[in-house]
Amino acid sequence: MKTYKALILMACLYAGNSFGQAKPKAADFTVVNRQLTITDDGTVQVNGVDNAGFVWLNNRQFTYGTIEFDVKGNDKLQGSFVGVAFHGLNDSTYESIYFRPFNFKADDAVRRSHSVQYIAPPQYDWPVLREKYPNKYELAVTPAPDPNDWFHAKIEVTKDKISVYVNNAKTPALVVAPLTHTRGTKIAYWVGNGSPGDWKNLKITDKK
Numbered sequence: 001m002k003t004y005k006a007l008i009l010m011a012c013l014y015a016g017n018s019f020g021q022a023k024p025k026a027a028d029f030t031v032v033n034r035q036l037t038i039t040d041d042g043t044v045q046v047n048g049v050d051n052a053g054f055v056w057l058n059n060r061q062f063t064y065g066t067i068e069f070d071v072k073g074n075d076k077l078q079g080s081f082v083g084v085a086f087h088g089l090n091d092s093t094y095e096s097i098y099f100r101p102f103n104f105k106a107d108d109a110v111r112r113s114h115s116v117q118y119i120a121p122p123q124y125d126w127p128v129l130r131e132k133y134p135n136k137y138e139l140a141v142t143p144a145p146d147p148n149d150w151f152h153a154k155i156e157v158t159k160d161k162i163s164v165y166v167n168n169a170k171t172p173a174l175v176v177a178p179l180t181h182t183r184g185t186k187i188a189y190w191v192g193n194g195s196p197g198d199w200k201n202l203k204i205t206d207k208k
Contacts, residue, residue: 019060019204030056032091034191041200044189048079048196054091054188061185062086065206067155069189072198073101075147081192082199083117086157088186095120095178096190097155097164101147103140112140116164120179141166141173150198158207 021028023042034046034053046053073080083098096119103111117138119126129137145151145167154165159181164174187204191197 018206019202021202028058030054030058032056043198043200045198046189046191046196048191048194051193052091053191053195053197054085054088055190056088056186056188060187060204062157062187062204062206063185064157064159065204067157067187068153068201068203068205069199070150070152070201071099072150073099073147073195075102077102079194080147080197081195082197083153083190084155085188085190086155086186087180087182087184088188089182089184090186092122093182094184094186094188095162095180095182097153097162097174098190098192099141099151099153101145104144104147109140112144114138115141115144116166116174118162118164118174118176118179120182124179137174137176139174143167143169150200152201 024038024044026036026038029036032054033049033051036055037045039045044055046055067084067086071082073082080101081098083096085094085096088094099116100114103115106112113135117126119129152167156163160177162176162178163172166173189197189199
């Protein structure tokens with residue numbers, strides 16, 4: 001009986017630290033610079049317009065732990081930047097991990113090396129990081145997903161390290177030390193300039 005009660009307690013503790021989004025609804029989000037569509041299967045979609053866009057999660061905070069989701073961009077050159085923002089204070093101060101699907105299978109090795117990216121605006125956006133720290137905050141994804149299909153992303157966030165895994169790979173595609181500690185707790189689906197995006201199966205697990 002004691003063992004049974006202990007297992008129940010552990011399960012409750014785990015559930016209390018996890019967030020698995022059931023079919024979302026518009027009221028779950030605050031949308032910035034995009035139009036939001038939620039499909040019948042629960043896919044969160046946004047259109048592509050100029051500048052970055054955010055779909056902030058209402059009533060959910062995140063500091064350290066794991067963020068998992070399925071995401072789909074497309075193979076349009078300079079037209080698909082899809083990922084998540086976290087540690088957000090507002091629409092200009094946050095950290096983000098995002099993908100450039102149009103580079104996943106590019107013939108050019110330099111373009112492939114720009115497939116997954118870490119940024120920390122406003123001080124550390126991608127142009128600054130690419131110029132000052134080449135191939136440190138953006139890398140290729142191997143094996144490369146289909147740029148027009150869904151792929152799975154898992155982002156592990158600690159105080160000192162951010163690790164990005166794609167399609168359940170055992171080896172991370174990107175590992176970086178965070179460049180800032182905003183003390184923000186907002187989390188969002190994120191798209192870059194001109195980019196639409198699709199997400200589903202979001203799961204957030206807080207570090208205990």
